[in-house]
Every structure is written in structure tokens, then in C-alpha cells.
Amino acid sequence: MFNLILFGPPGSGKGTQSEKLTLKYGLKHLSTGDLLRSEIAGQTPLGLAVKNLMAEGKLVPDEIVIEMINSVLDNNPHVNGFLFDGFPRTTAQAEALDKLLVQKGTEIGLVLALQVSQQELIKRLLNRGRTSDRVDDVSEEVIAARISEYEKKTAAVAEHYKKYGKVEYVHGEGSIDEIFDLLCKEIDQKKVA
Ligand code: B4P
Numbered sequence: 001m002f003n004l005i006l007f008g009p010p011g012s013g014k015g016t017q018s019e020k021l022t023l024k025y026g027l028k029h030l031s032t033g034d035l036l037r038s039e040i041a042g043q044t045p046l047g048l049a050v051k052n053l054m055a056e057g058k059l060v061p062d063e064i065v066i067e068m069i070n071s072v073l074d075n076n077p078h079v080n081g082f083l084f085d086g087f088p089r090t091t092a093q094a095e096a097l098d099k100l101l102v103q104k105g106t107e108i109g110l111v112l113a114l115q116v117s118q119q120e121l122i123k124r125l126l127n128r129g130r131t132s133d134r135v136d137d138v139s140e141e142v143i144a145a146r147i148s149e150y151e152k153k154t155a156a157v158a159e160h161y162k163k164y165g166k167v168e169y170v171h172g173e174g175s176i177d178e179i180f181d182l183l184c185k186e187i188d189q190k191k192v193a
Contacts, residue, residue: 013179168190
């Protein structure tokens with residue numbers, strides 16, 4: 001089983017590249033952002049609890065996200081591996097994920113961290129806000145709040161996995177295919193090694 005984390009700030013291309021990577025490597029795509037948005041769309045109690053936080057660009061509480069991941073892992077016992085997209089987003093989530101994977105006899109194989117300038121992130125997200133129904137992409141204020149949450153709480157996740165030598169940085173600006181090739185090179189090197 002090969003488990004991958006695609007890491008990076010909001011708008012760095014995690015969701016975009018995850019779709020291509022899951023197809024190529026046969027991994028199960030697990031996006032906490034998508035899972036949370038589908039709870040909101042279904043107006044479930046969980047969705048109602050997180051709706052305002054997400055609209056403000058704040059992170060959802062760790063307990064909610066960890067419980068959600070736990071049940072997805074339980075419901076997918078026979079996959080080749082998971083691609084975690086947008087998770088973990090705090091050190092507490094990373095520690096919880098490591099424990100859950102140990103219980104299942106596996107671990108994180110690689111963390112690919114996309115590096116994109118702040119100016120480019122804002123441009124991409126505002127652009128998506130014009131064409132999608134993502135409420136958190138519409139205002140520059142909410143985008144700034146998301147980038148600030150990333151810097152305060154999420155950047156530390158890379159430090160957590162660096163301790164285990166699992167992080168590779170990838171330049172996340174350029175065409176989607178160029179970045180995809182860079183990511184594939186890192187994965188192929190790791191899987192062969
Ligand atoms: P997410 O759904 O994870 O969304 P995101 O970080 O904004 O990035 P996303 O993956 O969607 O965008 P991408 O970079 O692919 O999170 C949303 C919210 O959910 C969070 O703010 C938080 O509230 C909550 N949440 C999720 N997970 C959580 C967790 N674990 N704990 C707590 N809260 C959690 O793409 C952005 C745009 O760039 C797209 O329009 C794309 O087309 C474009 N793009 C991509 N690559 C490009 C390229 N190379 N060139 C030009 N444009 C590109």
C-alpha cells in the first residue's frame with residue numbers, strides 16, 4: 001500500500017493534481033474539502049456545523065475531520081493506497097493520521113509539497129470564484145484568511161513529516177501538465193527506491 005499526501009497552501013493545485021494522480025496510480029482520492037462540501041450540500045448536521053467556518057476561510061475543528069477520515073479508511077479496506085488532499089492540515093491531524101495508519105499496518109510513503117507564490121494563489125482562487133460555486137473563493141478577504149490559517153496552523157505539518165525524511169518540495173507554477181510530470185517523477189523515484 002502506498003499512501004501519499006499532497007500538501008500546499010489553498011490554490012496550490014492540490015485538488016487539480018489529485019484527480020490526475022489518482023487516475024495514474026490507482027489511489028483512492030480523499031479530499032477533506034470535498035467531503036465537507038458534500039456534507040454542506042446534503043444539509044447534514046455535520047454540514048450545518050461547519051458551513052459558516054468554511055465560508056469564513058477558517059479550518060474546521062480537528063475532531064470532526066479526524067472522525068470523517070477514520071470512517072473513510074474503515075470503509076475502504078482493499079485499496080492500493082490513499083491520496084490525502086487537503087489533509088492533514090494541523091499537527092494534531094497529522095499525528096492522528098499516523099496512528100490510524102499504524103493501526104491498519106501501513107504508513108505515509110511520501111509528502112509532496114507544492115510551492116506557489118502568494119500572488120499566484122490569490123489570482124487562481126479569485127479566478128475560480130468567478131466560475132464555480134465555491135463561496136470561499138469569492139472575496140479576497142476570505143482568501144487571505146485561508147492563507148493565514150495555512151501559515152499559522154498548516155505549514156507545521158510539513159515540519160512534522162520532515163522529521164521522518166518524507167517531504168519533497170515541488171515547484172507548483174507552470175502548466176498543469178508540467179507540474180503533474182514533476183510530481184510523477186518524485187512518486188516514481190520513491191516507489192522504485
Ligand atoms: P480545500 O477543499 O482543501 O481547498 P483549497 O485548499 O482551497 O485548494 P484546492 O485543492 O481546492 O484548489 P486547487 O489548489 O486545486 O479546502 C477548503 C476549505 O475546507 C478550507 O479552507 C477549510 O475550511 C476546510 N477544510 C478542508 N480540509 C480541512 C481539514 N483537513 N481540516 C480543517 N478544515 C479543512 O486549485 C485552485 C484553482 O487553481 C483552481 O481553479 C485550479 O483550476 C487552478 N489551478 C490549479 N493548478 C493550476 C496551474 N498550474 N495553473 C493555473 N491555475 C491552476
